[in-house]
Amino acid sequence: TVEPLLHRIDKAMAGGGWTAAPIVGGRQLSGQGRPVSSPVDRSRTVGTLVEATAAQVEEAVGLAAAAQPGWDRLGGKRRADILNRMADALEADDAPLLGLLVHEAGKILPDATSELREAVDFCRYYAARAREQFGTPLRLPGPTGESNDLYLAGRGVFACISPWNFPLAIFVGQMAAALAAGNSVVAKPAEQTPLIAAEVVRRFHRAGVPGAVLHLLPGTGETVGARLVADPRVAGVAFTGSTETARAINRTLADRDGPIVPLIAETGGQNAMIVDSTALLEQVVDDCIQSAFLSAGQRCSALRVLYAQEEIADRLAAMLSGAMDMLTLGDPRHLATDVGPIIDDPARQVLEEHVRRMDREARLIKAVPVPESLSAGTFFGPRFYEIDGIARLPREVFGPVLHMIRFRSGEIDGVVRGLQSTGYGLTFGIHSRLETRAFELFRTMGVGNTYINRNMVGAVVGVQPFGGQGLSGTGPKAGGPHYLLRFATEKTLTVNTTAFGGNTALLALGG
Numbered sequence: 371t372v373e374p375l376l377h378r379i380d381k382a383m384a385g386g387g388w389t390a391a392p393i394v395g396g397r398q399l400s401g402q403g404r405p406v407s408s409p410v411d412r413s414r415t416v417g418t419l420v421e422a423t424a425a426q427v428e429e430a431v432g433l434a435a436a437a438q439p440g441w442d443r444l445g446g447k448r449r450a451d452i453l454n455r456m457a458d459a460l461e462a463d464d465a466p467l468l469g470l471l472v473h474e475a476g477k478i479l480p481d482a483t484s485e486l487r488e489a490v491d492f493c494r495y496y497a498a499r500a501r502e503q504f505g506t507p508l509r510l511p512g513p514t515g516e517s518n519d520l521y522l523a524g525r526g527v528f529a530c531i532s533p534w535n536f537p538l539a540i541f542v543g544q545m546a547a548a549l550a551a552g553n554s555v556v557a558k559p560a561e562q563t564p565l566i567a568a569e570v571v572r573r574f575h576r577a578g579v580p581g582a583v584l585h586l587l588p589g590t591g592e593t594v595g596a597r598l599v600a601d602p603r604v605a606g607v608a609f610t611g612s613t614e615t616a617r618a619i620n621r622t623l624a625d626r627d628g629p630i631v632p633l634i635a636e637t638g639g640q641n642a643m644i645v646d647s648t649a650l651l652e653q654v655v656d657d658c659i660q661s662a663f664l665s666a667g668q669r670c671s672a673l674r675v676l677y678a679q680e681e682i683a684d685r686l687a688a689m690l691s692g693a694m695d696m697l698t699l700g701d702p703r704h705l706a707t708d709v710g711p712i713i714d715d716p717a718r719q720v721l722e723e724h725v726r727r728m729d730r731e732a733r734l735i736k737a738v739p740v741p742e743s744l745s746a747g748t749f750f751g752p753r754f755y756e757i758d759g760i761a762r763l764p765r766e767v768f769g770p771v772l773h774m775i776r777f778r779s780g781e782i783d784g785v786v787r788g789l790q791s792t793g794y795g796l797t798f799g800i801h802s803r804l805e806t807r808a809f810e811l812f813r814t815m816g817v818g819n820t821y822i823n824r825n826m827v828g829a830v831v832g833v834q835p836f837g838g839q840g841l842s843g844t845g846p847k848a849g850g851p852h853y854l855l856r857f858a859t860e861k862t863l864t865v866n867t868t869a870f871g872g873n874t875a876l877l878a879l880g881g
């Protein structure tokens with residue numbers, strides 16, 4: 371369509387009336403609703419959330435378990451066709467999704483459009499992997515008179531539990547992977563962003579995923595998530611969110627009766643960038659602004675700790691603080707806005723508590739004020755501090771707060787030890803013109819994604835497989851070639867072919 375994007379978004383949002391209710395067996399269920407308000411203006415209601423009940427969790431898992439063998443038998447190629455149709459549908463009818471990303475999740479338009487792109491990429495990428503890995507079994511060399519083949523199959527019902535900070539891309543990515551690998555899915559979206567989740571699930575169904583194969587259970591972690599994970603019929607969990615919640619899921623999975631199943635977790639980080647005296651500071655400033663403050667710092671990949679070599683630390687701090695003056699904090703519906711709101715009040719309160727402590731323990735370099743006109747929303751001004759060591763940051767700070775630590779040229783080993791002591795290992799940046807040093811740092815650090823002389827957010831599906839180590843997650847990496855394998859079970863078939871007249875055909879997967 372030739373109608374400008376902004377007009378189409380306004381039109382899509384004008385009707386209002388968005389509802390997120392449980393979708394079980396392809397049917398949207400009714401119930402007592404509560405309003406979903408916008409982080410842009412807490413007094414504005416974007417839609418209604420109907421939480422799933424315990425009985426609906428039970429029913430969804432039962433239907434999903436019964437439907438999974440048929441979905442698995444369909445085979446990788448046919449499932450890939452459906453995922454490609456889903457990708458087409460996301461692209462064709464983008465306005466409501468972009469509108470909800472802006473209004474429900476508070477994303478600025480550039481973030482919303484790249485998130486939609488990422489969701490499309492996840493569908494197409496996992497479709498391609500499904501064709502390749504789940505299309506034909508792997509024939510293995512063996513002795514004469516015998517055939518040996520490795521088959522991949524879905525595990526059963528996958529629980530997909532997704533975060534509010536990528537309510538479209540990560541939500542779609544988890545489900546697309548689980549479905550591609552031949553699993554049925556019960557999805558529990560973040561309670562802050564259920565409306566966009568319901569839009570997505572309806573689209574999956576229209577693209578050809580049967581209602582019995584994919585169910586949506588909106589609600590909180592305590593009421594819906596915990597019950598879902600505790601159900602022994604759930605054969606695997608894909609989770610993105612906090613390290614604490616991943617631990618709680620692990621405990622529940624360990625304590626249930628029934629099979630031992632995988633948890634694929636993508637959690638937090640304490641992400642650092644090391645800038646030495648050879649770095650090109652103009653570029654460092656640009657990359658720090660992007661990595662620490664854009665998306666309001668609400669990415670698990672975002673930069674939190676900036677290690678600056680003594681010789682350039684003051685200059686870098688001055689340049690970065692000048693660049694922060696240019697950041698426009700504002701309504702995400704305005705094109706001039708760089709930094710939108712924090713997702714909700716509890717999240718903002720955590721940030722406020724953190725900066726109250728920083729104001730006592732650290733040196734404030736820059737604070738971007740929140741304009742009076744934004745008081746209706748959950749806004750928080752970006753801040754830049756200097757701290758005296760990584761020990762001041764015992765946990766991830768999920769927002770636009772950057773902390774600088776100085777180091778002297780002989781102290782790099784200490785910097786690395788300090789970072790390793792956090793236990794996290796998600797993203798890491800290096801700015802240096804010393805190639806050997808940069809590659810050595812990469813080799814030493816136990817982190818999932820390292821970026822040299824560039825920003826450290828926005829990993830591209832199929833190009834920069836994304837995910838961390840240690841407290842940051844289990845792997846395998848989303849958007850990478852090994853991701854689907856963790857969603858699958860392997861079956862080796864060995865046949866004495868002499869009994870069948872000398873050879874056996876490959877049993878086509880789904881053929």
Ligand code: UN1
Binds near residue numbers: 535826829836
């Ligand atoms: C997250 O923020 O939960 O590279 C993970 C990036 C994104 C991060 C997603 N893939 O910035």
